[in-house]
Each structure stands twice: as C-alpha cells, then as structure tokens.
Amino acid sequence: MARKGLFELVFILVMLVLMLPATMHHSAIVTYSAQAQANDLLLLTDQAIADALADGSHSGCLASSNQVASYVNNLQTAYQDIGNNCEILVNVSGTNPYTGDANVTCFKNNGDTTTYIKKRMTFNKTVTATSGGGTCRVIVIDNLSSGANQVDYNLST
Amino acid sequence: MKSKAFIFSVTALYFVMLFVLFMGLITYTYHNAVYKQTTSVVDKTASDYIQGNDSTSIPTNGWCVRRIVYDANTQSSTQSPREIKTYCEDYGTQRFI
Numbered sequence: 001m002a003r004k005g006l007f008e009l010v011f012i013l014v015m016l017v018l019m020l021p022a023t024m025h026h027s028a029i030v031t032y033s034a035q036a037q038a039n040d041l042l043l044l045t046d047q048a049i050a051d052a053l054a055d056g057s058h059s060g061c062l063a064s065s066n067q068v069a070s071y072v073n074n075l076q077t078a079y080q081d082i083g084n085n086c087e088i089l090v091n092v093s094g095t096n097p098y099t100g101d102a103n104v105t106c107f108k109n110n111g112d113t114t115t116y117i118k119k120r121m122t123f124n125k126t127v128t129a130t131s132g133g134g135t136c137r138v139i140v141i142d143n144l145s146s147g148a149n150q151v152d153y154n155l156s157t
Numbered sequence: 158m159k160s161k162a163f164i165f166s167v168t169a170l171y172f173v174m175l176f177v178l179f180m181g182l183i184t185y186t187y188h189n190a191v192y193k194q195t196t197s198v199v200d201k202t203a204s205d206y207i208q209g210n211d212s213t214s215i216p217t218n219g220w221c222v223r224r225i226v227y228d229a230n231t232q233s234s235t236q237s238p239r240e241i242k243t244y245c246e247d248y249g250t251q252r253f254i
Binding site for chain 1: 233
C-alpha cells in the first residue's frame with residue numbers, strides 16, 4: 001500500500017520534465033520581419049552580384065567575376081550596420097554565363113524569441129563587354145528574368 | 158462488480174489519454190510562434206519600400222521602416238552606393254507591410 005500513487009507521481013514528473021525545454025526556448029519560430037529581412041537581402045545580393053559582374057568586367061573590358069566577393073561583403077557590412085544580423089555566402093560557378101547560388105542566413109533575437117532563417121537563391125547572368133572608341137560597354141543580363149538587363153552602361157576605360 | 162482487468166484497462170486508457178494531452182501541449186508550446194509581427198517598425202526591414210519623404214525623425218505615435226536601396230545600374234564602374242532609406246508615418250495611417 002506504500003506504493004499507492006507512485007506510478008501517478010512518476011508519470012506526472014516525467015511529463016513535467018518533458019515540458020521543461022518547451023518553457024525555456026522555442027524552436028520553429030518564424031517572425032515576419034526576419035523573413036522579410038532574408039528575402040530583402042537576397043534581392044539586394046542579386047543586385048550586388050550584377051553590379052560586381054559589370055564593374056569587374058569593365059576593368060579590362062573582359063567578362064570577370066573577380067569583384068563578386070568584395071561587393072557582397074560590402075553589402076553584408078552595410079546590412080549589418082543598420083541592425084540586421086545576417087550573413088551572405090555566394091558561390092559563383094562556371095564562366096560566362098555566370099551561375100551559382102547565394103545563401104542568406106539571418107539571426108534575430110527579440111527577448112525570449114530567437115529566429116534563425118536561412119534562404120537560398122540561384123542566379124544565372126550573362127555579361128557582354130564590348131570595347132570601342134575609348135569606352136567599354138557592359139551589359140549584364142539576368143537570364144532568370146526573361147533576359148532582363150540589370151546593368152547597361154558605356155563608360156570610358 | 159467490475160473485474161480487475163476492466164479497471165486496469167480503463168486506468169491504462171486514462172493514462173494514455175493524459176500522455177497524449179501532455180504531448181499535445183508540449184508540441185503546441187514548443188512549435189507555436191510566440192511573437193508574430195505584422196508591421197515593420199524601426200530597426201526591422203520591410204518587404205516593400207514605400208516611397209516616402211525619407212524622414213528620419215521618428216514620430217511620437219508612429220513607426221518607421223528602414224531599408225537599404227541598391228541599384229546595380231548606376232553609371233559608375235565602382236560599387237553602387239548602399240543607400241539607407243527611412244520612411245516614417247503616424248499610426249493614424251497604419252500600413253501593413
């Protein structure tokens with residue numbers, strides 16, 4: 001008779017222990033603002049990649065992707081400076097057209113709520129660099145947006 | 158008089174029900190978002206930039222959005238500026254972004 005209620009006691013204790021982590025932190029929490037940050041930064045990254053391909057190709061008037069890492073890093077720094085804890089990782093593969101992917105990871109902490117979001121975007125861009133008359137015309141075409149021109153300028157070399 | 162087997166079955170069923178109840182509560186608490194934000198305020202980034210007056214003063218009863226604007230097609234062979242645009246307005250004309 002001394003063990004009467006022992007099972008119930010153990011059962012309740014086990015359940016309470018199982019609930020403990022749920023009160024300490026939350027997983028799978030997605031806030032709108034964090035999602036917006038990641039989406040926004042991906043679009044900005046796409047612009048930075050196009051900008052880097054254009055400017056890198058203008059130097060020497062030859063298609064090049066050597067500026068991508070630097071430009072993306074500058075964008076990441078600017079984004080972090082306004083209070084967003086996000087990181088960008090860009091992989092460029094292939095030569096003209098340049099393909100690859102951009103991975104954005106955003107971390108957000110609002111009091112007890114921690115949000116961690118990772119998003120990936122692919123890109124496919126063609127660069128044409130044409131020299132003539134002391135200038136170099138650079139066009140960067142986004143092949144994923146029905147061949148839209150992201151950059152089109154003609155500047156002196 | 159009910160048999161011991163019947164009582165044992167009902168008791169077992171009761172604890173199974175309790176177990177399911179607890180697991181449901183744990184799952185709900187663990188996976189349910191506790192902070193849902195539908196408007197973007199200052200230091201948050203909006204998904205859309207509303208063309209505004211670039212005001213940087215935060216109104217007493219208002220909210221602001223801050224975004225980086227990046228135009229790759231600037232006529233320059235150096236990196237385009239990462240412009241920070243801030244737009245503020247009163248709660249009186251709430252906008253959900």
